[in-house]
Every structure is written in structure tokens, then in C-alpha cells.
Amino acid sequence: MRMTQTFVPVLKESPADAEIISHKLALRAGLIRQTAAGIYAWLPLGFRVLKKIEAIVRREQDRAGGAELLMPTVQSADLWQRSGRYDAYGPEMLRFEDRHGRNMLYGPTNEEMLTELFMSAAASYRDLPKMFYHIQWKFRDERRPRFGVMRGREFLMKDAYSFDVDEEGLRRSYDSQFEAYLRTFAALGLKAVPVRAPTGPIGGDLSHEFHVLADTGESAIYYDAALEDISIDDPEAVAKLSATYAMEEEEHEKVADCPVPADRLLKRRGIEVGHIFAFGSKYTNGMGYSVQGRDGEQVHPLMGSYGIGVSRLFGAIIEACHDEAGIVWPRQVAPYQVGIINLRQGDEACDAACEQLYGQLTDAGVEALYDDRNDRGGAKFATMDLIGLPWQLIVGPKGVSAGTIEVKNRATGERADLSPEDALARVAA
Amino acid sequence: MRMTQTFVPVLKESPADAEIISHKLALRAGLIRQTAAGIYAWLPLGFRVLKKIEAIVRREQDRAGGAELLMPTVQSADLWQRSGRYDAYGPEMLRFEDRHGRNMLYGPTNEEMLTELFMSAAASYRDLPKMFYHIQWKFRDERRPRFGVMRGREFLMKDAYSFDVDEEGLRRSYDSQFEAYLRTFAALGLKAVPVRAPTGPIGGDLSHEFHVLADTGESAIYYDAALEDISIDDPEAVAKLSATYAMEEEEHEKVADCPVPADRLLKRRGIEVGHIFAFGSKYTNGMGYSVQGRDGEQVHPLMGSYGIGVSRLFGAIIEACHDEAGIVWPRQVAPYQVGIINLRQGDEACDAACEQLYGQLTDAGVEALYDDRNDRGGAKFATMDLIGLPWQLIVGPKGVSAGTIEVKNRATGERADLSPEDALARVAA
CATH class of the missing domain: 3.40.50.800 (Anticodon-binding domain)
Structure with missing residues (x-):
């Protein structure tokens, strides 16, 4: 591409409201432009990077056996009333009425919608297991959007959802996404640490966050140095990593007796770019969906959901890959x-x-x-x-x-x- | 892909509310599912088709010299107040307030936003000509959405925008999009007719619609049979097609003296899938943007905009390509x-x-x-x-x-x- 044919409006100065380096550099390099608070246009060079990140995420989701589909951005409030989350979700949910006065919202996530789409067509354990994913724009009406695309209001996310008939199947699905995440971040040229996470409002009892290491990261994480020696090409990588100590600071401080010797305990800064949950039958049960099990009984399939912040990764990569003069893109995602x-x-x-x-x-x-x-x-x-x-x-x-x-x-x-x-x-x- | 790994929920019966064949077949074949009135999820097979249509549209936009970017779906009302369209646009515009009470909207089109993005960085005639495009979800709150994805509320559109310093440049940009459209529809395996169009609310004085021929098409078009003999590989194709008679019925009936002899005048049914406009300085002038011209004077750049309904094409292709037993996908877009x-x-x-x-x-x-x-x-x-x-x-x-x-x-x-x-x-x- 010739520079005169594309559009790279570089800035000499960083806009005053850009607080962190990735935001400053993305604006200065003409990759993005803010069009409203926390909402960005992706200019030609930034768009190319975003598409490359997306392509790597897609490749690893396909490899994990995910079937790609695409759900719309606008959802009906009905769906969320049925799961009980419509009232529970705070002011981050962008709600509005359509011209006929029906309550609608801009989807912040898709557990309800996919549960309905798939479960309304699934009758038997033979229709499972199933893994779906989509890569779609979402909206969270942050009170104070900042840090550029790292915490924007309109953001691109990959979210995957698995359906299994039993705990063993759910664990297999969870582990296949865990491995896909390791492969994804490695393919992006990043060092990522899987951190055991509290499950929070999505519920369930198994959850990990993935943090990209960057000196400018928003959170501090503590982990066993042994974690750095585990290769994703090790067939036991998921099991080894799950068993290796890694905690966000807040959680680490609650641990009375850290099992890692002090000389092996590392503290690094990280940026959360992925989060996976095994939450079981919360939605299938809550929304009244079941399938016929192997012995003829009705069972509520067990679900997991698996998110990667695709547009957030754009910022995280810049945080991890820059110097005094500007951005230093990893080859894999360079525009x-x-x-x-x-x-x-x-x-x-x-x-x-x-x-x-x-x-x-x-x-x-x-x-x-x-x-x-x-x-x-x-x-x-x-x-x-x-x-x-x-x-x-x-x-x-x-x-x-x-x-x-x-x-x-x-x-x-x-x-x-x-x-x-x-x-x-x-x-x- | 194995059928058991993906999700193809075929239906034996067409849902009662599907009025046209493309809608019936897309539902029956498990390609799409409605999630709210006029809003659809793209299931795995339908999604693959949509991506293939998108890829062909993208290839021809790149060939025409367009720089791809991506603008967000949510826009600020301010922008539309500046162009005067906020009040002019009817109830089809989905409007809402964010948590701070700011007026926002789900973009139905992007003339204002791109004018602001580009013109705020353009200073001189040397920054022009420029052609941009993006492929993004848009929303029009149709009073009565129907015909499946052919007239949905949330829909995928390719919209391109050109900026030139003079009429001659604008005409060159317009013609390059005209040619890109011919190539796009041919590459999709479709017969498309460019019809001279009234310019309507976008304004300006040069406009064409592109209609895909299908017996079940929504509109009737009249055209000179000579049009069918013009090949897109003819370097004069754009000039010849622009000069050849083709009108929608309503416009044709206003023509007092049709220049085409009766034995050469064809009447066919068509589906509008593209619309291009040369509207000049409407937005640059209206929003107060100019650049320094060749002789030092300030000029308002002349713009055109060029739309293709990507999700609409999905329906149009099925309308044009089916038989009693179901869909007959052209090779180029088959899932x-x-x-x-x-x-x-x-x-x-x-x-x-x-x-x-x-x-x-x-x-x-x-x-x-x-x-x-x-x-x-x-x-x-x-x-x-x-x-x-x-x-x-x-x-x-x-x-x-x-x-x-x-x-x-x-x-x-x-x-x-x-x-x-x-x-x-x-x-x-």
C-alpha cells in the first residue's frame, strides 16, 4: 500500500486525555480515532492489526473444535428477563426502546441468546457435546471509559460457549479452550499467564483469567516461576498450568499460606485479556432447557463460556511491545x-x-x-x-x-x- | 466439517411468518434464526456464506483503490445535528441515551462520521483523492421488518466514501465504484442491472441502483436488451452501461418518450442490492470542512457514497438461485x-x-x-x-x-x- 493512497494521520503530540502508553501510541500512529467517549474508529492501519488478531483467535477456536456463528448486537430484553440477569445487570448495560416501545439492549455478552438458539434445537445427549464461538462487537456503558480501546464502551470480543451432558465433558471443553488460549497468546507473540480466578456473577466453580505480561499492566500477579518453564507443546501443559500457583494480588493476599517458596514466587504486572468459566447448568436450568440423557432421564446440559477481548488485545500488545520511538509490532500482527x-x-x-x-x-x-x-x-x-x-x-x-x-x-x-x-x-x- | 460437530438445525416446515422463498429456505436450511423482530443470528452455514459474500465485496473494493477502515456502530447525535440529518431522519433511526444522558444512535449510515474523521486531518488538495470503505453492521428500525435478512433491522452493509477536489475527480471515483459493483455481482454469480436512480434524501445529481435479476424480485425494471451484451471486461463497460436505458417501473412510467424500441425493451423483476451516489459538497460544506485547492483557494471536497447490502445479498442470491428442493448456491459463495x-x-x-x-x-x-x-x-x-x-x-x-x-x-x-x-x-x- 502507498501511504498516499491510505490514511495514516500521525500526530506530533499525544492528546491530553490519553493516560497510558498504548492509548497515546495508537492515537499518535494514526491507528484509531475516538468518535465518542470510549468509542473508536479503526483507521486503516489499526484495522489491519485488529483483523490479524481476530484471524489468529479464529484459527485457534477452529482448532479447538468451535463452530463459528454470528449473533446480532441488539438483543431483546425478554431473553434477559428469562435468565434473571436483566435486572441484575447494572447501568453498564445499554438499554433502549425500539419504535414500538419494546425493551431492547446492546448485548454485553451472549450466554442467554446462544442457550436459546442451541437448546431450542437440541433434544438428546446425541446432539452434544457442542462448542460455539462468535467474534462480535459488544457494548458496556462504562461510567468512565478510559485507556483507549483497553477499556472502551464498544469493543470486539470473541466469546465461546460449550454444552456438555456431564462434568467430565464440561472439563474436556474447558481444557480445550484453556489450551486454545495458550496457543492464541503464543501465536500473537505474547507471554500470558493463566491465573485462577474467582467466578463472580457468571457463577460456577472453575474459572481462569489470562494475563498478558507488561510492565505497564493494570494488575499485579503472583506466580510460581516454574510456570515459565511449561511449554504449550507439552501435552500435559493444561494440567501442569492449572496446578501451578498463579493469583492476582487481591486473591494472593487472601491466601494464608502460599505454597510457593519465596525464591520461586514472581510478581509481575499483567493485563487481563481472556477469561474462561465453567458454570454448569446455570442458564440451561434457569431458562428451562434440558435434553434426554443416556438413560432416558432429562438433564440440563452443563455450559462454559470463554471470552477473549480482541480489541483489548490490540492495546495490550502495544503495552507489551513498544519503546521510546513508538510501537514495535510482533511480526504476526504488524499492519x-x-x-x-x-x-x-x-x-x-x-x-x-x-x-x-x-x-x-x-x-x-x-x-x-x-x-x-x-x-x-x-x-x-x-x-x-x-x-x-x-x-x-x-x-x-x-x-x-x-x-x-x-x-x-x-x-x-x-x-x-x-x-x-x-x-x-x-x-x- | 462433520455435521455432528457443527449446527445445522433444518426445519421440516417453513415458519408461518416467512413470506418469501429466500426467507423460507434460509430458515428451513438452518442458515439463520430470528432472535427479535427483523434481527437474525447467523448460524454456522449461513455465516460461512455471509463471509464469502463479504470477501468478494472486499476484494473488489480493494481493487478499486479503497482503503478499508472500521467505524463503530454507536454514534453521537451531535455529529448528526451538525449535518442537519438528526431531525430529518425519521423513526427508522434507533436513538437512545447513554448512562450520562447523552444522545446516541445506532448508525444507519456513516457519511457524517467519515467526513469528520477524514476532513479533520485533510488540509490540502494533495491529501486527495481518497476512497474509504468499511463493512459494518447497521440498524434501521423498520416499522414492519420482513422478508428475513432482505429487510431486517440489523444488517451488514459495505459503505464506501470518496473525496475529490473537483467534478472530474468525483466522476472518476464514481466510475471506479460503478465498475467495482459490476465485478462484485459477476463474481457472486449474479446478473445485475445498473438502473439510473433518483437521488432522494442523500442529495446530489448522479446515482445508480444495482438490481439483481430474480423472478421473485420486489421491483420491476425496464431496460434495453442491448445491456445484456455489454461485458464487464470491456474497458468501456461503465460508459456504455451508463448510457444504456434501464429504469425502475415507477421512473420508467414518468418517461414520456422511451428511447428504446418496443422489441428491445425488456421487463424483468429485480432486487436492489447496491446504490451509489455522487452528491458533491453536501457534507463537507454542511459540516464546514474545506482544503486548500490547487490555486490556494479553499474548496469543499466533493463526495460520493457507495453502498452494498451484504446481508441483503445473502437473501437475493437465494431468490435468484433455488429450485423446488431448496437452495442452489453459486460455487463462489456456497458454505x-x-x-x-x-x-x-x-x-x-x-x-x-x-x-x-x-x-x-x-x-x-x-x-x-x-x-x-x-x-x-x-x-x-x-x-x-x-x-x-x-x-x-x-x-x-x-x-x-x-x-x-x-x-x-x-x-x-x-x-x-x-x-x-x-x-x-x-x-x-
Whole structure:
């Protein structure tokens, strides 16, 4: 993509209301813009990152056996009255009437709706187990939205729901999502810690939160250093991680006798990006749904729900991956892999060299962003560092006459003057 | 995908409130479910079709030079007060207050928001031309939603917006979208007719609607038969089509002297699936935005907007592509390319033959849906015809012992008994 064809409105200054680094950088790099309190538009570069995060989440949900569907954003209040949550849910729920005066709401989550969709068609234990997920915009009318897309009001979430006939099945579903979460965060280039969580208003007795480690994280977590040695490729990873100590500060402080020796107890800051629950028959029972069990009796299927904050991950990744100069995107979610900087736009030789590089990268299937604006070199360097693509190809008159291009690795800062062929090989590797 | 792993709740009877064939078939085939009046959940098979339509729309928007972004569903009323449309828009606009009493709305379209997003960052004619698009859920609170997803309240739409400094540029942008629309509908396997349209409340003086031809279409259109001979691969296609007579009935009847000879004037039924407008400076001027022009003067950029009803297309395709037995999906948007019918689930040889076929198709990258349920052959035939995948592979005890598989083409009804190798080659072609 050529910079002149897309829209990257970088800002020199951070807007005053941006409190945390991910919010500042996302605004400065022209990735998002606020359109109302806690509500954001995803500009072209930010949108590409969001789609890449979404694609990785989807891939791991598919691998876990989830069937993807899509539920609408607007829900009927009736549904929530039947589960008893309509009155229980606080002012975070955005409620309104439609033109006929019917009570509606913008869904903050979908337990009720999916229970109704699936259970109204399920008759027998043979229709189970089943795992569904969708990736959809949701709304929570936060009293004080802040931290950019990390705590926005309109946010993108992956929520999955499992239905099983017995506890053993529920545990299998829960563990398959647990593993999917480990794979998802690893594929995003993040370090995530599963923390045993209190179950709260969703109910049930088994729950984990997943925290991405970042020095600027909102919460403190305590965990056994042994946790860092467990690989997701270990077939026992879920069992080992579930058994390894990890708690949020507030919960940790309630533990009278921490089983982890002091020299192995780590304290790190984290950002919650996922939360999974096994809550059993709360909704199937509450909403009056059952299936015929194996012995002919009626049973209320046992459910779990499994959320990942997709738009929140966007912020969490920036919190975990940035430096003084700007964002340092992990390769997996970078909006483009390579940025081409033309130091003398309008110079025939520089333009030709850039066009050739851009064409070759495009032909090779390497996503490239070509800064073809009429701007000073210094401004282009700063913009490209801010945007944070993994590689930069810097084309100037000196290099062009010497037959070289400067290749810069954004993460390490390493630079090398290479022939165009070697430069292409380096960034495409 | 195995039928037992996904969720395809087919219905024997059409729900009484489904008036048109696409609505009946989409419900019966388990593609969608209504969750509130005019609001639908997209079940796994329907969701796959929707995503494929979306992907084709996206590809052609990218080709037309559009930069994709994503604007939120919830908008501030302020924005619409500034353009003057807040009061003008009728009860179709879903309005509500947030917890702080601020007036908000669920966006029915995005002219105001994108004008603000882009124009607040554009300073000069050098920042133009620019074309943006997004594919996002929108809401129109129809008084009487009906026809399933063809006229739902929450619907998925692609809307694009162009900004140019002069009329010539606007016309170029308009024509590039016109061409993108022709390519989009052709790629979807549809016959679409561009009809000159009155501009209505969006204003401006150039507008076309695109109607998909279907015998069950909601509107009658009159057009010159010559239109059917114009290929989109003709570089002059846009100019020729714009100059060829095509009108909706209501407009046609106002034409005193139709220029098309009676023997060339066709009357067909159509479904409106796209609408493009060149409306000039209505919003930039109305909202007080300008850029510096080529000669230093301030100019209000000229805009166009370009909509495609993505979820509406889902219904329109079914209207155009069905028969007595069910849906006949065009290959390009079919949820899967091949359905495998196991006539004797539990029979060792049949199960093994089906598993092998399923594995081979999956390995070859051919999307297959394997009906592995315990059900009678007759029910499986009816379900597969209803769902409408392009090919069926029918595996029964007789064929398996003879070393053959029955291959059925859903559209033509042609059947052949082939060796497994030939069957795979046939459906993968």
C-alpha cells in the first residue's frame, strides 16, 4: 500500500486525555480515532492489526473444535428477563426502546441468546457435546471509559460457549479452550499467564483469567516461576498450568499460606485479556432447557463460556511491545511487514528504486507500506518508527548511486547497507 | 466439517411468518434464526456464506483503490445535528441515551462520521483523492421488518466514501465504484442491472441502483436488451452501461418518450442490492470542512457514497438461485463445495469410505461437509438438497462393494457412478 493512497494521520503530540502508553501510541500512529467517549474508529492501519488478531483467535477456536456463528448486537430484553440477569445487570448495560416501545439492549455478552438458539434445537445427549464461538462487537456503558480501546464502551470480543451432558465433558471443553488460549497468546507473540480466578456473577466453580505480561499492566500477579518453564507443546501443559500457583494480588493476599517458596514466587504486572468459566447448568436450568440423557432421564446440559477481548488485545500488545520511538509490532500482527522510506521523493533514481522494491515485495507476497509522501527524511523516519513495522527499507540518493539500500530492524535497531536482492531476502525471511 | 460437530438445525416446515422463498429456505436450511423482530443470528452455514459474500465485496473494493477502515456502530447525535440529518431522519433511526444522558444512535449510515474523521486531518488538495470503505453492521428500525435478512433491522452493509477536489475527480471515483459493483455481482454469480436512480434524501445529481435479476424480485425494471451484451471486461463497460436505458417501473412510467424500441425493451423483476451516489459538497460544506485547492483557494471536497447490502445479498442470491428442493448456491459463495452423504452410518465399509473421502477432500483444500448423522438416507438426501452445496457424494453399501460413489451435481441434477478417484477429480474441478 502507498501511504498516499491510505490514511495514516500521525500526530506530533499525544492528546491530553490519553493516560497510558498504548492509548497515546495508537492515537499518535494514526491507528484509531475516538468518535465518542470510549468509542473508536479503526483507521486503516489499526484495522489491519485488529483483523490479524481476530484471524489468529479464529484459527485457534477452529482448532479447538468451535463452530463459528454470528449473533446480532441488539438483543431483546425478554431473553434477559428469562435468565434473571436483566435486572441484575447494572447501568453498564445499554438499554433502549425500539419504535414500538419494546425493551431492547446492546448485548454485553451472549450466554442467554446462544442457550436459546442451541437448546431450542437440541433434544438428546446425541446432539452434544457442542462448542460455539462468535467474534462480535459488544457494548458496556462504562461510567468512565478510559485507556483507549483497553477499556472502551464498544469493543470486539470473541466469546465461546460449550454444552456438555456431564462434568467430565464440561472439563474436556474447558481444557480445550484453556489450551486454545495458550496457543492464541503464543501465536500473537505474547507471554500470558493463566491465573485462577474467582467466578463472580457468571457463577460456577472453575474459572481462569489470562494475563498478558507488561510492565505497564493494570494488575499485579503472583506466580510460581516454574510456570515459565511449561511449554504449550507439552501435552500435559493444561494440567501442569492449572496446578501451578498463579493469583492476582487481591486473591494472593487472601491466601494464608502460599505454597510457593519465596525464591520461586514472581510478581509481575499483567493485563487481563481472556477469561474462561465453567458454570454448569446455570442458564440451561434457569431458562428451562434440558435434553434426554443416556438413560432416558432429562438433564440440563452443563455450559462454559470463554471470552477473549480482541480489541483489548490490540492495546495490550502495544503495552507489551513498544519503546521510546513508538510501537514495535510482533511480526504476526504488524499492519505491514516492511516500510519503504523514500528519502527524496521526486528524485528519479530514488523513485525508480522504491517502485521496484515495492513491486518486488508485492509480487513476493510481502505486505509493504511505501512512504511516498513529499516529506522530509527526518519526519519519515519518525513516522515509520512510530508505526512500528518490523522492517524498514531506506532509499536515499547516496545508497542508490552506490547500489545499496539501508535495511533497519525495528526491534533491534540493527542497520545494514545491502544490495537490493539481499535486502529483499532479509526482510522476506 | 462433520455435521455432528457443527449446527445445522433444518426445519421440516417453513415458519408461518416467512413470506418469501429466500426467507423460507434460509430458515428451513438452518442458515439463520430470528432472535427479535427483523434481527437474525447467523448460524454456522449461513455465516460461512455471509463471509464469502463479504470477501468478494472486499476484494473488489480493494481493487478499486479503497482503503478499508472500521467505524463503530454507536454514534453521537451531535455529529448528526451538525449535518442537519438528526431531525430529518425519521423513526427508522434507533436513538437512545447513554448512562450520562447523552444522545446516541445506532448508525444507519456513516457519511457524517467519515467526513469528520477524514476532513479533520485533510488540509490540502494533495491529501486527495481518497476512497474509504468499511463493512459494518447497521440498524434501521423498520416499522414492519420482513422478508428475513432482505429487510431486517440489523444488517451488514459495505459503505464506501470518496473525496475529490473537483467534478472530474468525483466522476472518476464514481466510475471506479460503478465498475467495482459490476465485478462484485459477476463474481457472486449474479446478473445485475445498473438502473439510473433518483437521488432522494442523500442529495446530489448522479446515482445508480444495482438490481439483481430474480423472478421473485420486489421491483420491476425496464431496460434495453442491448445491456445484456455489454461485458464487464470491456474497458468501456461503465460508459456504455451508463448510457444504456434501464429504469425502475415507477421512473420508467414518468418517461414520456422511451428511447428504446418496443422489441428491445425488456421487463424483468429485480432486487436492489447496491446504490451509489455522487452528491458533491453536501457534507463537507454542511459540516464546514474545506482544503486548500490547487490555486490556494479553499474548496469543499466533493463526495460520493457507495453502498452494498451484504446481508441483503445473502437473501437475493437465494431468490435468484433455488429450485423446488431448496437452495442452489453459486460455487463462489456456497458454505461448502461438497456434501458427503453416508447412507449407512455405522456400517464399517461405508464409514471407512466416507472418512477416506472426507480426508482426501480436506487435504486437497476442498471444503466438505460430511453428513455423519444417524439418519435415514431419504432425510439426508432432502437435507443436502435443501442446503444446496454444488456437489454431493453419496456413499452406500451397494456402491462401496462395487467400488463406486454416486456423484450428484446439485444444479443440473446429473448423477454418475464413479470410482473414488474420478469422483474426487470431478468435484475438485
